[in-house]
Amino acid sequence: MSNRMAIVLAAGKGTRMKSSLYKVLHPVCGLPMVEHVIRSVKQSGVSQIVTIVGHGAEKVQEVLGDYSQYALQEEQLGTGHAVLQAKDLLGTLDGTTLVICGDTPLLTGETLTELFDTHEKSGAKATILTAIADDSTGYGRIVRSANDEVAKIVEQKDAQAAELAIKEINTGTYVFDNQALFNALSHVTNDNAQGEYYLPDVIELIKADGDVVSAHIMDDMDEAIGVNDRVALSQAQRTMMRRINLAHMRNGVTFGNADSTYIEPDVVIGNDTVIEAGVHLKGQTIIGSNCFVGMNSEIVDSQIADHVTITQSVIEESIIGERTDIGPFAHIRPNSVLGKEVHIGNFVEVKNSRVGDETKAGHLAYIGDADLGKKINVGCGTIFVNYNGKSKARSNIGDQAFIGSNANIVAPVNVGEKGFVAAGSTIINDVPAEALAISRTEQKNVPNYWEKLSKK
Ligand code: UD1
Ligand code: MG
Numbered sequence: 524m525s526n527r528m529a530i531v532l533a534a535g536k537g538t539r540m541k542s543s544l545y546k547v548l549h550p551v552c553g554l555p556m557v558e559h560v561i562r563s564v565k566q567s568g569v570s571q572i573v574t575i576v577g578h579g580a581e582k583v584q585e586v587l588g589d590y591s592q593y594a595l596q597e598e599q600l601g602t603g604h605a606v607l608q609a610k611d612l613l614g615t616l617d618g619t620t621l622v623i624c625g626d627t628p629l630l631t632g633e634t635l636t637e638l639f640d641t642h643e644k645s646g647a648k649a650t651i652l653t654a655i656a657d658d659s660t661g662y663g664r665i666v667r668s669a670n671d672e673v674a675k676i677v678e679q680k681d682a683q684a685a686e687l688a689i690k691e692i693n694t695g696t697y698v699f700d701n702q703a704l705f706n707a708l709s710h711v712t713n714d715n716a717q718g719e720y721y722l723p724d725v726i727e728l729i730k731a732d733g734d735v736v737s738a739h740i741m742d743d744m745d746e747a748i749g750v751n752d753r754v755a756l757s758q759a760q761r762t763m764m765r766r767i768n769l770a771h772m773r774n775g776v777t778f779g780n781a782d783s784t785y786i787e788p789d790v791v792i793g794n795d796t797v798i799e800a801g802v803h804l805k806g807q808t809i810i811g812s813n814c815f816v817g818m819n820s821e822i823v824d825s826q827i828a829d830h831v832t833i834t835q836s837v838i839e840e841s842i843i844g845e846r847t848d849i850g851p852f853a854h855i856r857p858n859s860v861l862g863k864e865v866h867i868g869n870f871v872e873v874k875n876s877r878v879g880d881e882t883k884a885g886h887l888a889y890i891g892d893a894d895l896g897k898k899i900n901v902g903c904g905t906i907f908v909n910y911n912g913k914s915k916a917r918s919n920i921g922d923q924a925f926i927g928s929n930a931n932i933v934a935p936v937n938v939g940e941k942g943f944v945a946a947g948s949t950i951i952n953d954v955p956a957e958a959l960a961i962s963r964t965e966q967k968n969v970p971n972y973w974e975k976l977s978k979k
Contacts (some may be wrong), residue, residue, distance in 0.1 A: 525643055526618030527569040528701065530609045532722075533557045533625035534577025534596040539752040545579030547625035548586060549756055552763045553787035553805055556750060557583060559628035559763075561590050564621065566632025567639055573609040574625070601719030602695075603711040606704070614705050619643060622704075622722065624695040629746045629762055638698055641739045648703040648734035649726060651676070652696040654747040655740065661751060662692035663723050665738060673738050674730070676723035680716035691740070693723055694747040703729055763788075771798075779818070793829065817850065825855075828863075841873075844880070862897070876907075879922065892934060893918045902928035902946060909934045921956060 537546020547557035554562075557574070564572055576583045577596040584593055594608040606622055613620065619639060623630065634652070642650035651673065653665050661679055664686050668674040676693045677686045707725035715721060730736050741747060745762045748755055767788060768781040775794030778784055786792075786804045793812030801819040804810070808822050811829035816822070823839045831843050834850035840857035847865040849855065854872045862880035867873060873890045879897035884890060888901050892909040895901070899920055908931050909915050916934035920926070924938050927946030938944060939956030948962040969975075 524568065524639075526616065527567065527621070527639055528613055528616065528618055529564045529567075529569045529572045529621040529623065530606055530613070531557065531560055531564065531572060531574040531591065531623055531625055532602055532605045532695075533583055534575045534580075534599055534605050534608075535626075536578040536599065537626070537751070540756075541753075545582060546750070548579060548582060549750070551628045551750075551756070551759045552767065552785070554628075555586050556628040556759075557625035558586060558590075559788075560623055560625050560630070561587055563630055563632045563635055564623060565590070567621065567635035569621065571613070573612050575605045575608050577605075601713065601717070602722035603708055603720035603724060606722055607708050607720075610705055610708075613701060616701055618701050620699050620701045620704055622697050622699065624749060626750045627695055627747065628750065628759055629748055629766075630694070630696060631746065634741060634746060635696070638696065638739050642698040642737075645737050646735065647737040648700045648732075649729050649736045650698050651726065651736070651738045652694045652747070653691050653738045653740050654694055654744045655690050656692045656744050656747075657690075659687075659690055659692045662749065663695075664689040665691040665693060667691075673726065673736050675727040676721075678715065678717070678721060678723065691738075692747070694741070695749055696747075697722075699725075699729075703732075703734060707732075811845075820850070892916065893920065893932070895920045896922035896924070896940070898923045900925045902926050902930065904929035905932065906930075907932045907934065 533547040535546060540546050548555045551559060572591040574587060574591040574593050575596050576593050577599050580595060592612060594612060596605050596608045638652050663676040663678050664682055666674045666677055666686060707728040710728050711720050711724045713720050726736050748759050750756050750759050764785060767786050768784060771792050776792045777797045780800035783800045784798055784802050789807055790804045791809045795812050796810055796814040798816045799818040802816050803821045806824035808825050810827045813829055814827055814831045817834040819835050820833050821837045825838045825841045827843045828845040830846045832848040836850035836853040838855040841855045841859040843861045844863040846863055847861050849867045852869045853867045856874035858875045859873045861878045864881045865878050866883040868885035870887045871884045876890050876893045878895045881897055882895050882899040884901035886903040888905045889907060891907050892915055893907045905926050907918055918932050918934040919937045921938060921940035923940060924942045926944045929947045930944045931949040933951045936950055936953060938954040941957045942954040943959040944950055945961035948960060950960055954960040
């Protein structure tokens, strides 16, 4: 294997996106397009990656961090000019250089590795990754000579009618002998419809030197998509969703309706888990085995243990223990840790709280900034009053405590183990273990009220 390097083109503004967000930062399944590209490039055995940045340079560098080195293209004079900006970093090296666009997020590490391998075996100075498109609109066309060899690439805007009909397109991905690439680049001109220095023009120049140029045709046009506008962005997202969901199915996950299920690339799901229609699983979420995630649930950056049931609920940045059940219509907000066999029922919100094993909050409660022990009953309508208008405070509830319905637990306050809070109480002082706290006006009955009323 030769010394493998890569140049990622990410300096364009992406005018066709009609967006204030730079094109390569538009997300596909939650990750910026250029990050998908860099992840795939990393899998192809490269020792060095240079990303060409320009529009939104700082933002792009912030996203990619030290995944890559960077070269700045101050003015966007075309893809050939962009590659030339890597000359200071790579120009003198021997080896094979992959050039790839930051707007082709579906290309896989396997395809790029195959491209490198084919190129290195063939002895060509350049190998273009091409695909056969049903609709080649917008792509550079691969023009072949009578003997079927690649002659050149023609951009759509420069193409003759016959060339426009060509179905074989340039994916914008190539591998080059590094020296041949930089030699040819210095001869590229901007004499074309867009007045740009086109990278594809190096193909003809390399051929003119008597060197071999070949093409590696990929089977799957969906993988080659170059995202220039929102229509293509939506297509890319659909393809990525399908790819991710298929991988989970192959790992033993059941989908109610995979077409409507959105799962981001880093999510992990155990086998025999069932994911229903409309579910969104985002970020660094891990879901165990034998779980049920009911329709339209959204889980973000959370860890869910085995045998958990989640019904139409939202969970963010939280940890859920084994055999716990949540929902329907519950909201578990950031920094919550639920133990095993916890029951969080409908219209219960939990935020920044610990909830011990087998504790139950069946209906209509707010548990915020609280530490709850094990086997506690939180009655319907209970509110942990955590905010006094200026600052937040925590409450602490001991194991096996019983909180009656419609109680207000005004933080900071402690309820001891096996403490009772009577329904409707507002608790502002600590409740000792095993005591009953009751704080509500005494009930008064007015006899014969019906009769009195009718005499008025
Ligand atoms: C390019 C190719 C086309 C190919 C298609 C595949 C050229 C001239 N055309 O067209 O043959 O079929 O990709 O998707 O190369 N960029 C810079 N600096 C610049 C210009 C562009 O860094 O000065 C970057 C962009 O950020 C983008 C990539 O290069 O990531 C490709 O540019 P784009 O404008 O999308 O080219 P296409 O028109 O798609
Ligand atoms: Mg493009």
